[in-house]
Amino acid sequence: MKNQTSFYSSDSDSSVSLKFKVDALFDQQISHWNLAKQNYEALQTIESKTLNVLGFPMQVQFNPSRIVSSAAKVDPKSIQQRPCFLCEKNRPAEQEGILVHDQYWILVNPFPIFPKHLTIPFVEHVDQRIDGHFGDMLDLAKALPDFVLFYNGPQCGASAPDHLHFQAGNKGFLPLEINWSAWKHYAENVVELPNFTLLRHITYPHAMLVMESSERQPLISWFKNLYKQLDTNTNEVEPMLNLLCSWKNEQWTVWLFPRRLHRPTCYFADGTQQLLISPASVDLGGVFITPREEDFQKVTTTDLATIMDEVSITCDLLNRICHTLQKP
Numbered sequence: 624m625k626n627q628t629s630f631y632s633s634d635s636d637s638s639v640s641l642k643f644k645v646d647a648l649f650d651q652q653i654s655h656w657n658l659a660k661q662n663y664e665a666l667q668t669i670e671s672k673t674l675n676v677l678g679f680p681m682q683v684q685f686n687p688s689r690i691v692s693s694a695a696k697v698d699p700k701s702i703q704q705r706p707c708f709l710c711e712k713n714r715p716a717e718q719e720g721i722l723v724h725d726q727y728w729i730l731v732n733p734f735p736i737f738p739k740h741l742t743i744p745f746v747e748h749v750d751q752r753i754d755g756h757f758g759d760m761l762d763l764a765k766a767l768p769d770f771v772l773f774y775n776g777p778q779c780g781a782s783a784p785d786h787l788h789f790q791a792g793n794k795g796f797l798p799l800e801i802n803w804s805a806w807k808h809y810a811e812n813v814v815e816l817p818n819f820t821l822l823r824h825i826t827y828p829h830a831m832l833v834m835e836s837s838e839r840q841p842l843i844s845w846f847k848n849l850y851k852q853l854d855t856n857t858n859e860v861e862p863m864l865n866l867l868c869s870w871k872n873e874q875w876t877v878w879l880f881p882r883r884l885h886r887p888t889c890y891f892a893d894g895t896q897q898l899l900i901s902p903a904s905v906d907l908g909g910v911f912i913t914p915r916e917e918d919f920q921k922v923t924t925t926d927l928a929t930i931m932d933e934v935s936i937t938c939d940l941l942n943r944i945c946h947t948l949q950k951p
């Protein structure tokens with residue numbers, strides 16, 4: 624893993640001023656960019672429903688505009704043939720952004736799931752890899768305390784696997800983030816140190832490891848350990864994973880979902896058996912996106928539990944990883 628130096632100032636004034644800039648960016652984009660205006664307006668009236676998945680209330684959102692992501696072709700040939708929509712030179716003329724420390728652009732995502740949804744691409748067109756950039760995610764979460772940051776691996780839901788980026792959605796929306804203080808009671812400590820805790824959730828429908836700390840460095844070192852443990856398949860460009868991260872009460876919480884599959888069986892099924900659900904961080908955090916109405920209508924609690932179980936690493940592998948991490 625590469626070295627990761629912090630590029631954000633830690634004083635609270637800079638995060639306050641960033642908050643104002645982000646709010647202003649939303650106002651500007653929603654009033655001046657038709658695509659964003661239409662999709663944010665549509666989001667206010669789209670249907671959603673709650674399904675209880677193994678005791679966890681989760682949302683299903685019928686969101687037609689997300690077909691661009693759920694059905695995205697992410698094979699190398701398709702990726703090579705399209706202009707990268709995260710590169711500055713290819714972005715729509717109406718799309719404005721905030722440049723943070725010459726490293727990342729904060730953009731309004733024109734295909735929202737959250738009432739406030741940001742895309743945060745790196746300034747250069749480099750592959751989507753978390754190695755060397757996990758510290759950036761922590762810094763961005765701290766700089767944007769009203770948002771949950773997320774990272775979708777290149778084979779775990781990122782629709783631009785060729786351009787490094789994070790996304791962020793407003794807090795108070797994702798069931799995992801909203802309910803974490805209650806759901807945490809069903810997690811056990813894997814590692815407990817004075818400045819760092821690693822938890823493993825026992826009953827969540829997908830394998831989930833959670834790191835908490837008020838210090839940046841232990842999170843980076845423990846993420847490095849975890850990454851090494853997960854790095855078992857030499858065919859993958861990086862261990863398959865999704866990450867969510869939030870800064871609250873002067874500490875970070877990082878939820879890590881280790882995976883074994885990009886898309887579940889139902890995604891490839893024929894006819895009425897098919898469910899076009901391609902899970903990424905937001906789905907695993909409790910908001911499942913169905914771009915097609917028929918899927919929204921028919922999807923059941925059992926389907927969601929099966930999808931999460933299929934894409935997750937096995938319980939045995941999670942046990943082995945936790946066991947290794949506990950060794951002194």
Ligand SMILES: [Zn+2]
Pocket residue numbers: 707708709710747748749785786
């Ligand atoms: Zn690009």
